[in-house]
Amino acid sequence: MNTVWAVSGAMLAAAAVATMFRMLMGPTTLDRLVALDALVAVTMCAIGTWAAFSMDTTVTYSLTALALITFVGSVSVARFRVPDIAKPADPAKPADGRQR
Amino acid sequence: MSALDIVTSVLILSGSALALTAAIGVLRFPDTLARMHAATKPQVLGLLLVLAGAAIRLRGNIDVGMLILTGMFTLITAPVIANRVGQLAYREYNVRDDLLTTDEMDESAADPEIDSRPQ
Numbered sequence: 001m002n003t004v005w006a007v008s009g010a011m012l013a014a015a016a017v018a019t020m021f022r023m024l025m026g027p028t029t030l031d032r033l034v035a036l037d038a039l040v041a042v043t044m045c046a047i048g049t050w051a052a053f054s055m056d057t058t059v060t061y062s063l064t065a066l067a068l069i070t071f072v073g074s075v076s077v078a079r080f081r082v083p084d085i086a087k088p089a090d091p092a093k094p095a096d097g098r099q100r
Numbered sequence: 101m102s103a104l105d106i107v108t109s110v111l112i113l114s115g116s117a118l119a120l121t122a123a124i125g126v127l128r129f130p131d132t133l134a135r136m137h138a139a140t141k142p143q144v145l146g147l148l149l150v151l152a153g154a155a156i157r158l159r160g161n162i163d164v165g166m167l168i169l170t171g172m173f174t175l176i177t178a179p180v181i182a183n184r185v186g187q188l189a190y191r192e193y194n195v196r197d198d199l200l201t202t203d204e205m206d207e208s209a210a211d212p213e214i215d216s217r218p219q
Contacts, residue, residue: 001101004109008116015116015123022126022135030132030189037181038126038139044174045119045150048167049112052154057163063151063170071177078184083192 005053012049015042028084033077040070104156111153118146131196132189140182144174 016039023035044066051059125138148171155167189195197203 001105001109004113008112011116011120015120018120018123018127028132028192030185030192031135034132034135034139034185035126038123038143041139041143041147041174042119042123044170045115045147048147048150048154049116051167052108052112052150052157055158057158057161057166060154060163060166060170064166064173067170067173067177071173071181074181075184078181078188083188 005049008049009046012042012046016046029077029081030084033074033081037070037074040066104159108153108157111149111156115146115149115151115153118142118149122146131199133186133195134199136182136185136189140178144178147171147174 019035019039019042023032023039026032044063047059047063047066051057051063119142122138122142125142126135129135129138151167151171155164158164158167
């Protein structure tokens with residue numbers, strides 16, 4: 001069983017580092033929002049693994065709190081953020097950040 | 101190591117592996133829509149697998165209900181976030197059009213009968 005916990009922890013740590021790289025690189029707010037969602041989900045995976053490893057159920061309440069708070073946070077950011085000036089993938093399209 | 105322990109190990113290991121693949125997808129995919137896809141579908145499945153493994157390991161405990169609630173909330177809220185992020189990414193040209201096979205939003209935007217704008 002110890003190998004299971006070690007391997008699971010190593011994979012989750014690598015996943016957290018990868019999502020944090022994306023959050024640093026951007027390039028837009030939406031990419032950072034997506035990376036933040038992924039990071040919170042990795043954290044929830046880690047908390048669940050910790051609960052299973054230590055047989056300690058006090059941390060399970062934080063799982064539910066995270067699931068609810070990350071939803072409110074993501075929807076609020078998506079709703080109220082300032083739009084980026086986006087570079088269009090197609091040069092024929094407007095480059096001034098106009099929305100469709 | 102009983103049979104239930106083996107089931108727990110398999111569930112938690114596969115859930116962690118899915119979380120890792122989702123993170124690699126978030127890091128490596130080319131545009132916001134693809135990253136959003138990686139961050140929602142494999143991520144939610146990995147979280148559900150880990151929660152199932154933890155629930156089997158903590159069986160008989162009253163706090164297993166919190167794990168079930170967490171899984172339900174994640175299943176309910178993940179599509180909402182994906183919808184909002186996807187629509188915003190499309191409207192602000194954060195999508196590589198050459199990677200799309202069909203663009204149904206474009207047709208609805210050209211047709212004034214269909215109002216594709218949110219709210």
